[in-house]
Amino acid sequence: MNLRIETGNFDDFFEAPFNAYGSQSPFVSPLRSDLQRFVSHDKNPLFSDQGEISIFTALRDDRPIGRITAHVHTASNELHGLRRAYFGYFDCAEDKEAAGALLNAAENWARERKLEEIAGNFNLTAMQQIGVVTDGFENTPYTDQVWNPPHITQFLEEFGYSAEFPMATFEIDLKKKEAPAIGPKQQAVLDDPDFQFAKISRWNIKERMEQARFLLNSAFAKNPMFVPVSAEEYNFQAKDMVWIIDPRISALLTYRGEPVATILCVPDLNPFLQRIRSRPGLSMPWHFLRHRFTNRRAILIYAAVRADMHGKGINPVVLRQVILSMKATGYETLGNTWIADVNPASLAQTEKAGGHQLHRTHLFRKVLK
Incomplete structure (x- = not known):
């Protein structure tokens, strides 16, 4: 089956996790209009120009099944002395080829900008949704909590990413x-x-x-x-x-x-x-x-x-x-x-x-x- 990666198509970017996880998963997307303005360089004040964020979607036989953002938080890099790219909104079907292609697209985006490392999920900063779920997959997330299935963690590890900065979410x-x-x-x-x-x-x-x-x-x-x-x-x-x-x-x-x-x-x-x-x-x-x-x-x-x-x-x-x-x-x-x-x-x-x-x-x- 044919796989391709496209850049900049928000409609497919939005649809990808629904196709990837199905209607019975705990996944919840931000409201479509909110997500669109979050990832828009000309609407989100986090970004000063078009080169600071890109969206990528993986399509299998023209059906969106995965997505990722690649972006840079310039103020964070300057304050903390980093040359870091960020990936966010990484969602993908249980399709190793698609996951690898998405991560590779984000990594190449970072290399083109002479950045030295890439980390995520950041959706889109440390004061918003961050992290990848590594345990508790069965629990329903609240607003502003991330969720992903176990295979996302597995794909990241298989493609050379290491887990760090452990965190947890709670419920009372x-x-x-x-x-x-x-x-x-x-x-x-x-x-x-x-x-x-x-x-x-x-x-x-x-x-x-x-x-x-x-x-x-x-x-x-x-x-x-x-x-x-x-x-x-x-x-x-x-x-x-x-x-x-x-x-x-x-x-x-x-x-x-x-x-x-x-x-x-x-x-x-x-x-x-x-x-x-x-x-x-x-x-x-x-x-x-x-x-x-x-x-x-x-x-x-x-x-x-x-x-x-x-x-x-x-x-x-x-x-x-x-x-x-x-x-x-x-x-x-x-x-x-x-x-x-x-x-x-x-x-x-x-x-x-x-x-x-x-x-x-x-x-x-x-x-x-």
Whole structure:
């Protein structure tokens, strides 16, 4: 059967994982229009020109069965002193020839730009979906969690990639778990009138998101792979937040009126996206409304405490507030995006909150010769 690799055809790029994995897999695609703008060099502020991202699709007898992006995050390379290319959205049928051709296309793209290594998945930065699932394949992902079948890991290893930077995603069963207990540090925060939770609503969401971005940049400044997120990039990624956010399940803590900590959560959209196969259509508004009234899952996108407030027991106070609000408003499970093994404090806090592991994930890297 004939195999070919094409470049730049978004329609085939979008269709490939649906053909590769079938309708019964846990795979969930971003909404078609969102994915299209994510991988567009002229729409995504992450990229400054056309040469910074390409999309490749593998077709077997003209049927899309695999895909990959090759891109460069220039700001990350400059900040961390790397000459690294990134691959992302690597999805493929159980077809070794197709997988090898896709990886080879991404590697050649990187070599043409004199880059020394390639790593992924990055969809598209470390502050978005990253990693390849290496365990927990049977577990349904939440919004912003990656998923792939076992053969993706096998193909990467067979084509010379090594697993590194281990991570995990988690889930908390809110029906079984009480809100986390608080200790003396947390009680001191709760008793201090200078600490107040700010109101979050659809009317002030723009201001609150800018405060959350400030806290993200402050809290994560020393984390591996982190690059400060500009207002343009943040707003691009959170473009439709006003429509999907449930203000009851996020929290912003202030100290003397200034933001010091946030936990940003959104309802899990994956069941809705699966129903519409991530394709907008006439029935999409009905499915969205139905999902809003029946959904019981939420995802913690990130938690951030301002750098000068670390060590004061603030994050458990905010997490407790979020979990209490979720339980009171009918949410039953809370997922979280990736936590790296090099972050034992966050892992310990997640375990203390009752989190159990959903997926084991790794980055896969290859030195280019």
